[in-house]
Amino acid sequence: MAHATATVDVMRPPAPAERGVDVYNLKLGMWVFLASEVMFFTALIGSYIVLRFGASPNPWAQPGKVLSIQITAFNTFLLICSSVSMVKAYASIADGNVKLMKVWLLVTILCGATFVGIQVYEYTHLIHHGFQPSGYREGSELAELAAANPVPYGAATAGLYGSTFFTMTGFHGFHVTCGVISMTYVFIRALRGKYSQQDHRGIEVIGLYWHFVDLVWIILFTIVYLI
């Protein structure tokens, strides 16, 4: 019965309660948090830019010499797909399709978890070949290659390369891990029927965080792996 439908839309609360920004508190809080996250990642990326392009006259390792572009390109693709599945979950619940929302949420969690898994594989592979936060491990395969070809492998700047690489990608990986854990919590709540077409704030807010993590990776992938 049309006249009996709920008239309160919590997605956009009444004006007196939210006069300033006209969004609900959870969403406003997430945006303010993301603004602070921009500054956090700027500190990391900014130091990398300064160290790489300014502080040292010696070149850094060329793209593809130490890091695998192929495996990370796949990871990038995976994260972009997970962003689409996340936004599809939001679109589904906004249209009132709870079942489809659960499916898309699950796809997003799986993509995110696979991303973290591949990053762990990448780290173990790199460390095995001698790439560490402190540079190329003495006596390792990479140290020998760098000694034979100092310019393409950036032998003189390996320490800076290792520390900035592991700090930036490590913090990003930590964010993805937090996203996967939070999204699993949201998924469990979804299974318990906590979200509806009238109130799906949790889905929108975790989506904002997830897309931000994807956005940071887009920048990181370019400046760390391709440049």
Place this chain on the structure above:
Amino acid sequence: MAETRHAHPPYLLIWLYLFVLTVAEIALAFELPFSRNVKLILLLLLALWKAFLVAMFFMHLKFEKWNLRLIAIVPLPLALILVLAVITEHVW
């Protein structure tokens, strides 16, 4: 009465855009017959374009009011100031 929602943006089309831009980026990473600086600028432009698409369509900034958009925009000049300030460390 509940609000009238805007139609969903074409998410799969955005995904296709992002995919094509990523492929273009990876192609640029290979040895190409133009200078490293041109390559660097192109790669950064592609990355910023992708980031812009994610923010506008997936994070729905395109459909938000300006007072919320401002929260997203304000840290950007601050980020630039921070990087420029740190760069002076080696310029001077």
